[in-house]
Amino acid sequence: MSKNSEAKKxxxxxxxxxxxxxxxxxxSNLFEKLIPTILFLLASITILTTLGILYTLLSQAIEFFKRVPIWEFFTGTVLxxxxxxxxxxxxxxxxxxxxxxxIAMFVAGPIGLMSAIYLSEYASDRVRRILKPLLEILAGIPTIVYGxxxxxxxxxxIRAIWPEVEATNILSPGLVMGVMIIPMIASLSEDAMTSxxxxxxxxxxxxxxxxxxTTLKVVIPAAFSGIIASFVLGISRAIGETMIVTIASGSSKNFTFDITQSMQTMTAYIVEVAGGEAPAGSTIYYSLYAVALTLFVFTLTMNLLARYISRKFREEY
Amino acid sequence: MIKQVDATQLKSKMNSRVRKNAIWKSIFLLSTLFGLLVLAVLIIRVVMQGASWIDIDFLTGRLSTNADRAGIMGALLGTVWVMLVVIPVTLIIGVATAIYLELYAKRGKIQSFIETNISNLAGVPSIVYGLLGLTIFVRLMDFGNVVLAGGLTLSLLVLPILIVSAQEALRAVPAQLSEASYGMGATKWQTIRRIILPAALPSILTGSILSLSRAIGETAPLTVLGIPALLIPFPGGLFDTFTALPMQIYYWTLDASLVAEYANLAAATIIVLLVLLFVLNSVAIFIRNKFQHRY
Structure with missing residues (x-):
């Protein structure tokens, strides 16, 4: 009896x-099923970021173009x-x-490419392992420090050598920006050449x-698409660079080709106007977004172009 | 008749080609060293100008218009507070996105759409993120120019970097590990949480620290958000106004034409910022070398 109940128990x-x-x-099954959804929602934040950027720039830029005709904006020579x-x-x-x-690409293009040639074709393994990380430090220095x-x-x-150059000028930030972009071009071109x-x-x-x-007639032609793509990415980086030009080139809105003078870039204009507490709703406030939209289109085009070049013209071995 | 090779002519031709090679080799080497030379000049110059200004009073003092009494404690705290926002936000979103893309998403349109989108985001100039933050966080959500707005803006800025490095970390975990886990009857999420993530953690942390160091050096988005460099109380929470090290450098550099000593203060602040970045990067390299498994 007791045995039975125990067994029953x-x-x-x-x-x-x-x-x-x-x-x-x-x-846990439910959890297991929920996980992909949760992860997907978190992953879609990156898409929301893009949509946010597009919405922000477009909606406010449209406001600007209601006040200033689009034609006048893109062809006007006076700001x-x-x-x-x-x-x-x-x-x-x-x-x-x-x-x-x-100016930046005059520095970064040749020096970056020649560094890439040295690192990929001439340097011994040991030398490369020392030089490459050192060069990458250059890329890690904050741009404000370069400024x-x-x-x-x-x-x-520059002014000691060439006295006509003004205290704020486009030449000096251009050159320094070039130095900043050297490691980017060097490392991307080197990747292309090592492959x-x-x-x-x-x-x-x-x-x-x-x-x-061998380098000039075999390696470079074979790696050409990658090298060009690295140049295009360098250009994109230079277009979007902000602090160096903001600090060293001043805020004169000169429309000139004289590199001894102060000039303003699109990025520096955004810093000047946004930092100047432009009242929300004013035309000058909306002009920020029109300029930023143009900047965004410029850099996006360059990035897409770089990807297109490296995909389309890649030689497969 | 085969023309006989003229040994002396051949030799002189060959010699000139070899010499040309040697000359160009040194030109290539010199251009590699050029970048490093500029780096050395930059660091020496900054240290010479700023090192003598760094002392305890400078590190712990408040901002002041008097150059002798000015300190950067506020900017340091601001940078730390921003880091406290950026680290969790980027780690959670970045790792989740990387897990989704690498382990859950079907190879197809959605996955390639998200990946293309991420690589495009990585190429957007930082100043544009500043406008995004200004419009969404400062104005629309009405946070004002506080720690949270700055931190979230910088998080979005460096997210693409972290996602790509986390993806690489996950991809480097060998399939045998997860297959053994599945073979023992573990579910997918159990495998990810107990096998794949721990194995990939050192690389993920390295990527996280590197993207963090990018975030704390950024200035452009903060200028757009309207981060001040005035005498403000030290930030003590997410909704306090703040200033950060790069902003402090920016204002002191701009005002150097008014007060010459400000340039030295800027240099001293640059040293602090560079030391901070150097420490972060050393930690990243240490973690990578110490904990990374080689399979």
Missing amino acids: EAVNVSEMIAQNKKKKNI KPLSQNPEFGLLPLINGTIISTI FFAFTFVTPI VPNAMREGSLAMGATKLE
Whole structure:
């Protein structure tokens, strides 16, 4: 009798345990099913960010174009947002942006590419392992530090050599920006060149070509799409760079090609106007967004172009 | 008739080609060293200008218009508070996104759409994020220019960097580990939580610290948010106004034409910022070397 009840008790316990386990499993099953949804929702924050950027820029820029005709904005050569009769011409800013980018690429293009050639083709493993991280430190220095460096160190040196250069000018930030972009071009170009298979180099060397000839006639042509893509990304970086030009190039909205003068880039204009507490709702406040939209389109185009080039023209080995 | 090779002509030709190679080799080396030279000049210059200004009073003092008494405690605290927002926000969203993309999303349109979107976001200039933060966090949500608004803006800015590095970390965990876990009857989430995430954690942390160091050096978005550099109380919470180290450098550099000593203060602050970044990066490298498993 007692034995029987004990067995019964145990049986109850087992069935209870099974039921409990099932319940547990149901909960964990539910959890298991919920997880992908939760993760997807968190992942969609990146999409919301893009939508947020587009919505912010477009909605406020449209407000601006209601007040200033779009044609006038993109072809105007005079930018006087604070005057009694404000004029909103974008060309001075586009001009400043393009000129600073050209100066930067004059530095970063050749030096970045030549660094990449050295690191990928000439340097021994040991030397590369020392030089590469050091070069990457350059990329990790905050841009405000470069701005300080351009303004308090590079500009005085340039003015000592070339007295016509003004205290704020586009040349000095352009040069410093170039230095900042060197590691980016060097490392992306180096990646492109290292991915060229060794068999091609060896073939060329075996034919009696020197290392230089191999590099120029075999490796660079094979890695060309990657190198060009790295240049385009460098340009995009230069267009979006803000603090160096804000500090060292001043805020004159000159429409000129004279690099000794102060010019303003699109990014620096945004800092000046936003930092100046432009009252929300004023035309000058909305002009921020129109300029930022243009900037966004510029850099997005460059980034898409870089991806297109590296995909479309990549040589597969 | 085969023309005989003229040994002397060949030799002189070959010699000039070899010499050309040697010359260009040194040009390539010099351009590599150029970047490093600028880096050295920059650091030496900043240290020479600012090092003598750094003392306990400078580190713990309040902001002052008197250069001799000015301190950066407020900016330091502001930067720390911003870090306290950026670390959890980017880690949670970034790791979740990476897990979704690597382990849950089906290879297809949605996945490639999200990935393309992330790589485009990585290329958006930081100043545009500033306008996003100004419009959404400062104005629309009405936070004002407080720690939370600055932290969230910077989080969105560095999120793409963290996601990509977390994806790489997850991808580097070998399939055998998760297959063994599935083989023992573990579910997918159990496998992720107990096997894959712990294995990928060192790399994820390294990526997190690197994106954090990007965030604390950023200035442009903060200028747009309207972060002040006035005499304000030290920030003590998420909804306090704040200033940060890069903003302090910015204002002192701008005002250097008014008071010459401000340039030295800016240099001293730059040293503090660079030391902070150096420490963070050293920790990242330490974690990577110490805890990373090689499978």
